[in-house]
Amino acid sequence: MQHNFFVRRSLLAAAALALSSAALPALAADKSVAVTAIVEHPALDAARDGVRDELKAAGFEAGKNLKFDYQSAQGNTGTAAQIARKYIGDRPDVIVAIATPSAQAVVAGTRDIPVVFSAVTDPVTAKLVKSWEPSGTNVTGVSDLSPLDKHLELIKKIVPQGKRVGVIYSPGEANSVAILEALRKAAPAAGVTLVEAAAARTVDVPTAAQSLVGKADVIYAPTDNNVMSAFEGIVKVAQQAKLPVVAADTAAVKRGAVAALGLNYYDLGRQTGKVVARILKGEAPGKIAPQTATTFELHLNPGAAQKQGVTLAQDLVSTAKVVVK
Amino acid sequence: MSLFASLGAIEIGLIFGLVALGVYLSFRIINFPDLTVDGSFPLGGAVAATLTVAGWHPLAATAAALAAGALAGALTAWLNVKLKIMQLLASILVMIGLYSVNLRIMGKPNVALISEPTVFTLLSFGDLPEVWLKPLILLAIVAAAKLLIDAFFASEAGLAMRATGGNPRMARAQGISTDRYTIAGLALSNALVALAGALFAQTQGGADISMGVGTIVIGLAAVIIGETLMPTRSLVLTTLACVLGAVLYRFFIALALNTDFLGLQAQDLNLVTAVLVALALLVPTYKRKLSALRPRPAGAALPVRKEAR
Numbered sequence: 001m002q003h004n005f006f007v008r009r010s011l012l013a014a015a016a017l018a019l020s021s022a023a024l025p026a027l028a029a030d031k032s033v034a035v036t037a038i039v040e041h042p043a044l045d046a047a048r049d050g051v052r053d054e055l056k057a058a059g060f061e062a063g064k065n066l067k068f069d070y071q072s073a074q075g076n077t078g079t080a081a082q083i084a085r086k087y088i089g090d091r092p093d094v095i096v097a098i099a100t101p102s103a104q105a106v107v108a109g110t111r112d113i114p115v116v117f118s119a120v121t122d123p124v125t126a127k128l129v130k131s132w133e134p135s136g137t138n139v140t141g142v143s144d145l146s147p148l149d150k151h152l153e154l155i156k157k158i159v160p161q162g163k164r165v166g167v168i169y170s171p172g173e174a175n176s177v178a179i180l181e182a183l184r185k186a187a188p189a190a191g192v193t194l195v196e197a198a199a200a201r202t203v204d205v206p207t208a209a210q211s212l213v214g215k216a217d218v219i220y221a222p223t224d225n226n227v228m229s230a231f232e233g234i235v236k237v238a239q240q241a242k243l244p245v246v247a248a249d250t251a252a253v254k255r256g257a258v259a260a261l262g263l264n265y266y267d268l269g270r271q272t273g274k275v276v277a278r279i280l281k282g283e284a285p286g287k288i289a290p291q292t293a294t295t296f297e298l299h300l301n302p303g304a305a306q307k308q309g310v311t312l313a314q315d316l317v318s319t320a321k322v323v324v325k
Numbered sequence: 326m327s328l329f330a331s332l333g334a335i336e337i338g339l340i341f342g343l344v345a346l347g348v349y350l351s352f353r354i355i356n357f358p359d360l361t362v363d364g365s366f367p368l369g370g371a372v373a374a375t376l377t378v379a380g381w382h383p384l385a386a387t388a389a390a391l392a393a394g395a396l397a398g399a400l401t402a403w404l405n406v407k408l409k410i411m412q413l414l415a416s417i418l419v420m421i422g423l424y425s426v427n428l429r430i431m432g433k434p435n436v437a438l439i440s441e442p443t444v445f446t447l448l449s450f451g452d453l454p455e456v457w458l459k460p461l462i463l464l465a466i467v468a469a470a471k472l473l474i475d476a477f478f479a480s481e482a483g484l485a486m487r488a489t490g491g492n493p494r495m496a497r498a499q500g501i502s503t504d505r506y507t508i509a510g511l512a513l514s515n516a517l518v519a520l521a522g523a524l525f526a527q528t529q530g531g532a533d534i535s536m537g538v539g540t541i542v543i544g545l546a547a548v549i550i551g552e553t554l555m556p557t558r559s560l561v562l563t564t565l566a567c568v569l570g571a572v573l574y575r576f577f578i579a580l581a582l583n584t585d586f587l588g589l590q591a592q593d594l595n596l597v598t599a600v601l602v603a604l605a606l607l608v609p610t611y612k613r614k615l616s617a618l619r620p621r622p623a624g625a626a627l628p629v630r631k632e633a634r
Binding site for chain 2: 040069070071072074075076077078079080081082083084085086088089090100101104105107108109125126127128171172173174177178200
């Protein structure tokens with residue numbers, strides 16, 4: 001029975017460790033907010049920081065009168081499920097869940113702790129909420145759906161003669177597929193046709209860009225992790241083929257996109273933080289309607305425009321928040 | 326660690342216990358390094374979630390997931406034994422291909438199951454809350470799977486399968502069709518993994534295309550933790566050790582999630598888990614060293630660690 005003895009002893013050691021962590025005095029906190037994200041990523045991290053800063057502005061300061069926890073699942077859905085369980089067991093006042101898989105794991109696990117999702121593009125398809133109306137449940141949040149009709153307008157301002165819009169996206173990202181479906185619906189009204197190019201992995205992105213040469217008049221880069229990771233590969237193809245690139249993420253403009261009317265994930269986090277603060281002050285999450293981002297910034301890069309064969313109209317440049325030199 | 330977090334670790338640990346059983350079967354019994362599981366785990370989730378949303382009975386959807394996993398495993402084995410593609414490569418090919426297949430099945434990268442019926446909503450015992458209900462149902466499913474596997478390996482077919490992995494030349498000399506048993510073994514292994522994927526999707530709110538990432542690593546870790554902490558030659562105990570290893574692994578992650586008081590942060594999670602598991606694996610080694618130092622009665626045999634097979 002020696003083996004059993006050792007299993008038991010290591011289990012005991014594990015239990016002791018767990019107890020010692022539980023026995024530590026909790027921060028003297030009036031309120032507690034627990035944040036979980038599926039993976040660490042500049043956009044998602046910015047959303048988390050936005051939540052924290054907005055809460056501070058609303059009088060809930062992390063470390064003072066607010067216990068602010070953060071856990072990332074490091075890309076693993078099994079770990080995301082365990083983080084959800086840990087938080088539900090900790091019973092914070094609000095759980096903030098960033099990105100679809102993390103939000104689903106939390107929402108599947110609790111019907112009473114308020115849950116505020118953030119950076120989920122399509123919360124209705126993800127079944128976090130039934131509709132965009134106030135849910136009546138413990139769930140509300142902020143979606144990062146891009147303003148696609150505004151993006152198509154911007155594309156027409158940059159390439160007025162362009163009718164064929166090439167889109168590079170990953171078929172494996174829920175957010176990107178949701179955007180693609182919305183684009184398919186919006187394209188006819190905007191008078192453009194879509195040319196789709198799927199890239200399952202980062203290394204497929206330049207090939208996908210190449211496949212658009214001759215078939216599209218402009219490349220649209222959505223808020224897609226693969227596309228943003230391999231963005232330089234798209235810019236290279238665009239310069240050779242004189243195909244302008246318009247992006248959804250403003251960070252892409254510095255990296256060589258002609259323009260982006262973007263969602264700023266830090267602002268998205270601040271917007272999420274406002275919802276969290278309302279709940280901390282006593283509002284019921286079920287009475288707050290899920291929202292989409294409200295603030296967008298126009299960023300332009302005239303140098304990239306020149307290299308990609310277009311010139312930017314002066315009235316467009318004058319409305320830009322940032323013009324990259 | 327809260328009770329809720331502990332029950333969560335047990336629940337997810339039991340699901341990955343099925344993965345560990347599958348991995349034990351392919352790696353240890355059939356002696357086939359099979360990476361198909363990274364594809365068959367989400368395949369199980371995709372099939373079960375899609376069929377449930379389409380209106381299938383949750384049990385039928387789960388059974389279909391199991392069958393889909395068996396097909397995937399059989400395909401890997403077939404590529405190897407019939408087309409003579411290297412074992413690792415054959416399994417990688419099927420794993421890569423399954424990514425597209427899973428997207429086709431789901432029609433999108435994420436199928437939600439939050440308000441749909443699942444095998445867990447079918448059963449309810451009075452007022453027992455879901456937190457207790459899920460681990461209990463999973464315990465019954467995993468125990469049944471373990472006992473069925475044990476019974477199978479005690480049967481003639483099971484012994485033939487063990488011979489196939491242990492000594493294929495001898496097995497063939499005995500008239501055993503090693504090709505057929507390799508195909509059957511991998512089918513069984515991946516059926517278990519797909520069942521785990523189906524149950525995971527049903528407990529965690531849906532199937533996601535990314536849910537297979539690292540399944541093989543977790544499965545192997547569970548098998549090795551189990552074997553190390555409970556070295557035995559008995560197959561019945563080894564299958565138990567695999568399940569316990571998977572649950573223990575999830576407890577290490579739960580512990581790692583509670584290490585913020587040490588100044589460790591969210592980005593350290595995987596590293597903390599790795600260190601904890603490494604420490605657990607060191608326990609038997611140090612135990613051996615300690616007992617070697619102790620004076621022993623004359624004539625006592627030196628402790629020999631038996632490699633579990």
